[in-house]
Amino acid sequence: MEVVIRRTPEEVAATAAGIVADYVRSGPSVLGLATGSTPLATYxxxxRRHRDEDLSFAQAVSFNLDEYVGLPAAHPESYRSVIRREFTSHVDLPDADVHGPDGNAEDVFAEAKRYEAAIDAAGGVDVQLLGIGTDGHIGFNEPGSSLASLTRIKTLTEQTREDNARFFESIDEVPIHVLTQGLGTISRARHLLLLATGAGKAEAVQAAVEGPVTAFCPASVLQLHPHVTVVVDDAAAGRLRLADYYRYVLANKPTGQGF
Structure with missing residues (x-):
């Protein structure tokens, strides 16, 4: 795991976008896309790179991390709508190549298995963007989730629903159930890219990076992965005990060693 501490959220976004752009430029790539507030600056x-630097997504396909159950696909806060509005409709990534679980499937349990199989059939995810919840969840894998879990239906905690209520008129509109890639599914991506900004995420970041590997902090499963880049701003790094060491390592990276 490499922890990259940047001064500002803007620098976090630029670092993350650079990592994703390297995959896209390298040829056909499978991108794992997350929603929430943190990845928006990266998108x-x-x-901007697509517009100003001719970064093409024509050889990429993407898979969304999760989706609300029962929220119409056309609802502005469905994750299919959010990803299209905030990212894919602005680049040359066709809608047909942007995949997400169907939260309105007649059989959501079968849909979870179908989506898991679709990711496998695409060859797996090359780089997976991740945010982190204040309780340490990634995707919608709430505390207590199996570290080996696959795509499935989950029940959101009241804390998560409260955190997401800002996107709706009230918490009553936030669905209780979601379809989400599991921690085992996420862990099969070849490169995990976790982003966090702001002091409100500092405790969760510290638990994920430096705490024990435990289902109580689902993001701690990243410690078991061979290729993880955690990009945080100074505020989100505020509780990291080894922050000075992480900065030292970054300043002294061997020549030619990327992220």
Whole structure:
């Protein structure tokens, strides 16, 4: 695991966008896309690179991390809508190549298995963007989730629903159930890219990076992965005990060693 501490959220976004852009430029790639507030600046930076630097997504396909159950696909806060509005409609990534679980499937349990199989059939995810919840969840894998879990239906905690209520008129509109890639599914991506900004995420970041590997902090499963890049701003790094060491390592990276 490499922890990259940047001064500002803007620098976090630029670093993350650069990592994703390297995969896209390398040839056909499978991108794992996350929603929430934190990745939006990264998507904006990728859109800028597409517009100003001819970064093409024509050889990429993407898989969304999760989706609300029962929220109409056309609802502005469905994750299919959010990803299209905030990112894919602004680049040359066709809608047909942007995949997400169907939260309105007649059989959501079968849909979870179908989506898991679709990721496998695409060859797996090359780079997976991740945010982190205040309780340490990634995707919608709430505390207590199996570290080996696959795509499935989950029940959101009240804390997560409260955190997401800002995107709706009230918490009553936030669905209780979601379809989410599991921690085992996420862990099969070849490169995990976790982003966090702001002091409100500092405790969760510290638990994920430096705490024990435990289902109580689902993001701690990243410690078991061979290729993880955690990009945080100074505020989100505020509780890291080894922050000075992480900065030292970054300043002294061997020549030619990327992320």
């Amino acid at each position: 904006a930076d990728l859109i």
